[in-house]
Amino acid sequence: MKEFFDRLKCKECGRSYPKEAVHVCEFDFGPLEATYHYHKIKKYVSRQMIESGPDSMWRYEPFLPLEEEPTVGLHTGMTPLLAAKRLAKILGIKELYIKNDTVNFPTLSFKDRVVSVALSRAKELHYEVVSCASTGNLANSLAAHAAANGFKSYVLIPADLEPAKVIGSLVYNTRVIGIKGSYDKVNRLCSEIAGKYRWAFVNVNFRPYYAEGSKTMGFEILEQMGWKIPDHTVICMASGSLLTKIDKAYQEAILCGLVEEKPYAIHGAQASGCNPITAAFKKGTDLIRPIANPNTIAKSLAIGTPADGYYAIQTIRRTGGYAEDVTDQEIIEGIKILAETEGVFAETAGGVTVGCAKKLIQKGYIPQESQVVLCITGNGLKTAEVLKDHLNPIDVIEPHIQDFDKIVDFEK
Amino acid sequence: MIKQRYWLSLDGNLCKRPLIWELSRNFDLIFNIRNASITGEIGIIGIELEGNPEVIKEAVSWLESQGVHVEPVEISTIEG
Ligand SMILES: Cc1ncc(COP(=O)(O)O)c(C=O)c1O
Numbered sequence: 208m209k210e211f212f213d214r215l216k217c218k219e220c221g222r223s224y225p226k227e228a229v230h231v232c233e234f235d236f237g238p239l240e241a242t243y244h245y246h247k248i249k250k251y252v253s254r255q256m257i258e259s260g261p262d263s264m265w266r267y268e269p270f271l272p273l274e275e276e277p278t279v280g281l282h283t284g285m286t287p288l289l290a291a292k293r294l295a296k297i298l299g300i301k302e303l304y305i306k307n308d309t310v311n312f313p314t315l316s317f318k319d320r321v322v323s324v325a326l327s328r329a330k331e332l333h334y335e336v337v338s339c340a341s342t343g344n345l346a347n348s349l350a351a352h353a354a355a356n357g358f359k360s361y362v363l364i365p366a367d368l369e370p371a372k373v374i375g376s377l378v379y380n381t382r383v384i385g386i387k388g389s390y391d392k393v394n395r396l397c398s399e400i401a402g403k404y405r406w407a408f409v410n411v412n413f414r415p416y417y418a419e420g421s422k423t424m425g426f427e428i429l430e431q432m433g434w435k436i437p438d439h440t441v442i443c444m445a446s447g448s449l450l451t452k453i454d455k456a457y458q459e460a461i462l463c464g465l466v467e468e469k470p471y472a473i474h475g476a477q478a479s480g481c482n483p484i485t486a487a488f489k490k491g492t493d494l495i496r497p498i499a500n501p502n503t504i505a506k507s508l509a510i511g512t513p514a515d516g517y518y519a520i521q522t523i524r525r526t527g528g529y530a531e532d533v534t535d536q537e538i539i540e541g542i543k544i545l546a547e548t549e550g551v552f553a554e555t556a557g558g559v560t561v562g563c564a565k566k567l568i569q570k571g572y573i574p575q576e577s578q579v580v581l582c583i584t585g586n587g588l589k590t591a592e593v594l595k596d597h598l599n600p601i602d603v604i605e606p607h608i609q610d611f612d613k614i615v616d617f618e619k
Numbered sequence: 620m621i622k623q624r625y626w627l628s629l630d631g632n633l634c635k636r637p638l639i640w641e642l643s644r645n646f647d648l649i650f651n652i653r654n655a656s657i658t659g660e661i662g663i664i665g666i667e668l669e670g671n672p673e674v675i676k677e678a679v680s681w682l683e684s685q686g687v688h689v690e691p692v693e694i695s696t697i698e699g
Pocket residue numbers: 316317318344345443444445446447448449450507508554556557584585698699
């Protein structure tokens with residue numbers, strides 16, 4: 208039985224809410240967030256204790272909003288942190304690391320972390336049907352975890368999603384509903400559905416639980432860096448939730464004595480075709496202007512009305528970070544240099560992170576003499592079609608050694 | 620009678636117009652503004668509308684036709 212998870216609290220006014228399936232404050236519509244008894248966690252956790260915990264995100268269980276033992280996603284997390292020496296050289300940076308969630312279990316994106324927490328909580332609250340509206344990765348993860356844990360599931364997606372992401376949900380025998388129409392209309396319908404059906408809608412009524420799962424990516428980075436906060440962390444943003452939660456993990460680790468306090472910068476990355484957060488940041492405001500019709504190959508980041516955009520900007524400003532965006536062409540280049548130098552095939556969101564990191568270094572927002580972690584959040588096989596026409600063609604030859612020799616000679 | 624909660628985002632030129640007053644003149648709805656941030660360039664208002672569902676729908680369409688971006692408070696119902 209856990210005594211660490213305290214309650215839900217409005218981020219705007221601080222009012223308390225019970226630990227139920229609620230997500231916005233009745234008074235000011237502010238988002239609700241999980242809070243904990245940190246003094247108890249601090250007494251309970253230590254570096255050694257965490258290191259000897261399960262080889263998964265659940266070694267950070269005291270920091271997650273559950274009341275019982277976790278039941279869903281027991282193998283999720285603890286993905287590799289790679290020292291990226293070749294990429295560091297190309298980008299001209301002293302020390303560079305890749306937090307590689309392209310190999311997260313089971314569905315190859317960081318969304319497995321959030322869904323593991325949301326569905327563990329959904330079980331605690333006795334929900335039997337789970338649902339989400341997603342641009343792909345979340346749908347894949349929800350469908351897989353639902354299948355493995357006996358939930359009935361419905362996933363709603365924009366009708367024009369990448370084929371691999373559609374198949375990657377269908378295979379788990381979930382109900383996939385493709386919704387036609389502009390982004391706004393899809394959002395509107397989803398909120399109506401979420402209001403009408405008493406389901407665990409992971410990113411609506413379960414959002415306070417779901418979002419906390421992203422913290423584990425931050426905790427893992429700290430532990431894998433040898434219990435140190437990296438000078439710079441670059442994170443791609445859709446709703447901006449992951450970025451704020453990685454910062455929350457760093458803050459909680461300081462508070463509970465797991466790492467020493469030091470200055471660090473959190474940088475946010477978006478695609479120029481859907482950049483509501485970076486545009487507001489660059490303008491110097493906190494108020495986000497919605498993007499009605501996102502247009503980018505980074506579909507997983509194409510959220511025109513980012514729920515946590517305001518808080519992401521606050522975090523970036525507070526830590527002295529910067530927000531940058533990149534074009535589709537730069538995203539493709541980002542995917543390619545990461546693959547060519549480090550052997551990591553990331554989806555478009557990863558291309559955004561790499562592309563923006565490159566710009567941040569060039570512009571001097573990340574100094575060359577620093578230590579940088581790039582959060583690579585999804586797998587390239589899910590968006591492989593964007594590379595069509597951007598890679599060398601294969602050499603097709605007759606089955607004769609002379610033909611083969613010609614190719615090799617040519618390369619010499 | 621139902622209650623619906625929305626975030627309205629408006630551009631600078633619309634901020635100067637008494638939009639909510641116009642809304643109250645044109646539609647038989649109860650309004651409750653819960654949150655608002657306005658700068659010269661952009662305004663964001665959190666509002667609860669109470670009334671006949673059809674009238675709420677009409678009011679939302681009217682706001683949109685005036686150039687207001689209307690988003691249910693359950694925002695980010697779509698995620699990556
Ligand atoms: C691969 C990938 N990276 C990053 C994100 C951004 O997450 P957030 O909405 O927490 O900003 C998403 C999804 O939203 C995603 O699918």
